[in-house]
Amino acid sequence: MTAVRGWEAERRRGFMLGLVPALVVLAATTVVPAVYLVATSLTPFTPVNPGSGLDFSEPWRNYVAAMQDARFLRSVWIQVQLSAVTVILQLAIGLGLALLLDIPSRLLEAVRTAFLLPMVLPPIVVAIIWKIIYAPDISPMHRMLRLVGLPVRSLVANAHTALWAVAAADTWEWFPFTMLMMLAALQMVPKEPIEAAQIDGANRVQLFWFVRLPYIEQALLVTALFRLIDSIKAFPLIYILTDGGPGRATEVTNYYDFVQTFNFSYWGYGSAVATLMVAGVFVLSWIVGRFAGDDGIDR
Template identity: 60%
Template sequence: MVAVFLRGAGWQAQRQRAFMVGLAPALLVLVAITLVPAGALVVGSLTPLSLTDPANTFRFDDPLVNYRHLLADERFLQSIGTQLKLSLSSVALQLSFGLCIALLLNGRSRVLSASRTAFLIPMVLPPVVVALIWKILYTPDISPMHRALEAIGWPVRSLIANPDTALWAITVAETWQWFPFTMLMVLAALQTLPPDPVEAANLDGASRWQLFRYIVFPHIRPVLVVCGLFRLIDSFKAFPLIYVLTDGGPGTVTEVTNYYGFIQAFNFSYWGYGSAIAVAILTGVFLLSWAVGKLGWNSHEQHPEH
């Protein structure tokens, strides 16, 4: 069948058709596991889909009703602000710590190699395990951190029970788990840094800061943009940490948008409204990622000499 499909065409056309034939199974799987569920999500968001009212589940007489409710839902709007605080602060910390530690570990020795492996441990742990580790650390009765602080005369309240610190406690846990991703990517970029510009800068008497600012940073900037994009997208999925550590509390101070959608869909069975929240999250992630990526790559393209 493939031979019949490729017969009677030039070499270039046959090559393109062969690529299409080879890609077809993967594309079918991709459509089945991504586009079909996404389409069902969008369709569901246009209906009052609810297990509490099955008779009126698939009505399309007012398809935008869920989205109008979103604009008037103060709790949803508050969750967007909470999500932005968590995402921007955690991504900024992950990039900063990952970059600093990558610079410290950039070298060729057995000690540094072993250190790199140790730093990768948080990233390979399941998110629920990470959440349980930090649950223990943030619980004063069993936390070695709290006992050490009490021993030096500096007792601290539970960070996840305090409305002023709960979100920052989650940010710290999120940063601890995922800064190794940035570290690993930056280390790989540093290993490909050409030695000639560095040697020339050293001969010219450049300081460490000048070496980093004008040679190292322009080289790793595209990698930092990619890391920022990946972590920004993934930060919208900080569900296990919030579920285990705070359950959205105290009150609603750590209730991010996807957690609010989870409550609407699974606690109250408002699947149509929860689907609308999910569509809003997807749209926001696409727009935010596009803006960050566009600004980052444009900044890089303005300096082609690097």
């Protein structure tokens, strides 16, 4: 018995020693930068005055300034609009295509890979593609519209349409992710309830709403959470397509943070804005996770 316990203790010790390198790398790449970010956010640090990085006399000054900055608050509202539109569109398109691809068909299986192309392209390449699409002089879309007598001005140069143009590009880039998640969830739905509902005379809409949807609801919520978090990182599209404009029509929070940090060298203030963004993501994750967990318990 003693030998068994000794072997078990050695095995656990070996597992712990095996984890040490991974934990060290994880700490070096996540924990240390996060601690430095929060510490810097408590100072008025700017490269113009290197000593300001150790000034903790007013630790909350950057957070108070952010809450009183109308430009920051407006960037948050723009981010909320962009995230809401892109997540809803990506879920709707992804789920619709997943339902289509779930139908047994050799043709659909052959074209399934084509739908993944936008997701595997580098974000900067996607941004350049859509910059060409939105350029009136060379855009195939604008040429087609002119042929049918519907000339349209540049969507990204109009303050009323620029944000929705960015949302369209972001939706095109990431709907394959939601499609894959939904397709995997649909293929795990048991066949027996579907067959029973078909015998009872349920049509396709009823089959989806009353049989399939309850099974994929958790996957839908998890997918929405992933895309909600990732929607905050639409920086490449905005940087290439609009540069935050026209005016500040597409200046989302991370782009505002980029301008404050690298254009104006307000590193302390930029760190505070980044910390607020991270905190917001954690809160959203907790809310969605709690909702998904409660829904699962109720069922």
